[in-house]
Amino acid sequence: MPFTFHAHSGQFCRHASGDLEGVVLTAISKRMLVLGLSEHIPRSRPQDLYPEESDLTTHDLHQVFSDYVAEARRLRDKYSDQIEILIGAETEYITRATLEEVKQLQTKYSLDYLVGSLHHIDEMPLDFSQEKYDQIVDRFGGDRAAMFSRYFDQQLELMQELRPAVIGHFDLVRIFHPQAIEDPLVLAEVRQRASRNIDYAISYGAIFEVNSRAWKKGLRDAYPQRDLLREILDKGGRVTLSDDSHGAKDVCMHYDRLLAYLQGLGVHDLHYLSRVDGRVQALLMERATEHDFWSANGLTGKEIGSSQL
Numbered sequence: 001m002p003f004t005f006h007a008h009s010g011q012f013c014r015h016a017s018g019d020l021e022g023v024v025l026t027a028i029s030k031r032m033l034v035l036g037l038s039e040h041i042p043r044s045r046p047q048d049l050y051p052e053e054s055d056l057t058t059h060d061l062h063q064v065f066s067d068y069v070a071e072a073r074r075l076r077d078k079y080s081d082q083i084e085i086l087i088g089a090e091t092e093y094i095t096r097a098t099l100e101e102v103k104q105l106q107t108k109y110s111l112d113y114l115v116g117s118l119h120h121i122d123e124m125p126l127d128f129s130q131e132k133y134d135q136i137v138d139r140f141g142g143d144r145a146a147m148f149s150r151y152f153d154q155q156l157e158l159m160q161e162l163r164p165a166v167i168g169h170f171d172l173v174r175i176f177h178p179q180a181i182e183d184p185l186v187l188a189e190v191r192q193r194a195s196r197n198i199d200y201a202i203s204y205g206a207i208f209e210v211n212s213r214a215w216k217k218g219l220r221d222a223y224p225q226r227d228l229l230r231e232i233l234d235k236g237g238r239v240t241l242s243d244d245s246h247g248a249k250d251v252c253m254h255y256d257r258l259l260a261y262l263q264g265l266g267v268h269d270l271h272y273l274s275r276v277d278g279r280v281q282a283l284l285m286e287r288a289t290e291h292d293f294w295s296a297n298g299l300t301g302k303e304i305g306s307s308q309l
Contacts, residue, residue, distance in 0.1 A: 002285075002293050003272045004251070005036030005088065005166050006115050006209055006242040012039045012068040014052040017247035020068070024075050026248040028082050031296050034272055036086045036166075038115045039068045041102050048094055050128065065089075069109045086273055086280060088113040090168060093154060094120045099161040112280045113273055115209070116164025118155045118172065121147065126172065133176035148173050148184040152193035159200055165273060165282070166240065167201050167208045169223035170194075170232075175214075185227065194228060202237045207271050207282055210262065212254035213244035222254075222261055229265060238271040238282065252297065259301035262289055 004027075010017040020037065027035040042061035043049065049056060056064075069087060076085040088111050092098050106114060119126055124136045140147040151173040159167070171194070177183065184190045201208065211223040219225070224232065232239065243253045262270075270288035273280050285291070294301065 002241050002255075002270070002288060002291060003032055003034040003036070004241055004243045004245065005034075005086070005113070005273060006038050006090065006168060006211065006244045007036065007251070008039055008090075008244075008246045010247055011071070012064050013246065014050070015246065017249065020071055021075055022248035023245060023251060024079055024083065024085065026251040028079065030252050031293055032083060032252075034084045034086065034274055036088055036113065036115075036273060037068075037072050038088045038090045039065065041065070041089050041092050041098075041105060043092060043094065044097075044101060045094070048123075050125075065105070066109075069111075084274060086112040086275070088115060088166075090115040090117050091158065091162060091164060092120070093118050093158045094123050099158065102162055112275070113166060114162055114164040115166045115168040116155075116158055116162055116206070117168030118151065118158055121151050121154065121173075126151070127175050130176045144177070144181070145184045145187050145190050148190045149193055152190070152197055156193075156197050156200060159197065159204075159206070163204050163206070165206060165280070166242075167206050168242075169211045169214070169244070170197075170208055171224045171228055174219065174223075174225065175217055179220075195231065198228070198232055198235060198237060202232075202235055205238075205282065207238045207240045207273070208232050209242035209244075210239050210258060211242040211244050212258040213242075213250075215254045215257055222258060226261075226265065233265065233267065239267065240271050240273075252299075255294075255297070256299045256301065259289060259294055259299055263301050 007023055008016040009020040009023050011019040042065045044058050072087040091102050091114055121136050125132045214223045245251045268289050269286050271282050271284055274283050
């Protein structure tokens with residue numbers, strides 16, 4: 001098996017590559033049993049378009065999302081005997097109105113699930129570039145603790161409003177934080193907010209993705225980093241796999257390191273989403289890190305030893 005519930009394609013996302021069918025075919029070739037597709041929710045304000053979308057309107061983004069759902073349904077039906085495909089979306093929270101739009105789109109398209117992700121702090125893009133990240137730091141007068149606190153406060157609001165089935169890159173706020181500067185999450189005022197969010201997500205049954213794309217960004221760990229992942233596990237939180245792929249070439253990206261990361265933290269069981277009796281549910285896969293998926297793809301988990309964790 002394993003699986004991913006966070007996948008994009010260049011067909012429907014300008015900062016990804018290739019088409020959606022290529023993602024599906026690669027997942028099949030790697031013997032995945034469940035593939036969750038999660039193109040981005042469209043943004044509705046012109047000022048929120050990214051530079052690569054300069055030739056598009058917000059109406060175009062909504063049409064692209066509609067086209068995505070239609071293509072995902074076609075692929076789900078075409079390959080139903082080879083892989084289970086769930087059709088979801090990755091959230092945005094730019095303004096309070098964004099959350100209402102997400103709810104409306106989830107209902108309109110009968111989406112199977114949501115990946116609850118926060119990509120903005122106070123309407124400013126968080127993960128687009130170091131420059132944009134530093135602008136948020138400046139907005140907070142250089143107070144990174146206040147910035148991190150605001151991230152986790154907005155993340156809580158997103159979870160409360162949408163109750164996403166999967167929590168996306170829980171600590172994305174760390175993406176461009178310099179390693180030479182103290183991590184704000186060591187401060188009680190910040191860590192307490194992160195812990196509060198972990199407790200809330202667990203309380204309603206969310207699954208936390210362990211997202212391997214962090215390594216492509218040069219981080220030490222996957223999202224969430226080991227301090228928060230240990231807390232999630234200690235509290236009985238449920239975790240799943242995610243490659244956050246942005247095209248076929250990224251499917252199972254860094255899953256070798258991901259396996260080692262999980263093994264080093266003593267993780268053996270994983271959860272995944274699957275349709276059972278017409279309803280998408282979170283299911284347990286015991287001893288998932290020993291599944292033959294890993295050996296079939298030449299993934300040993302030895303690239304990062306437990307002593308390094």
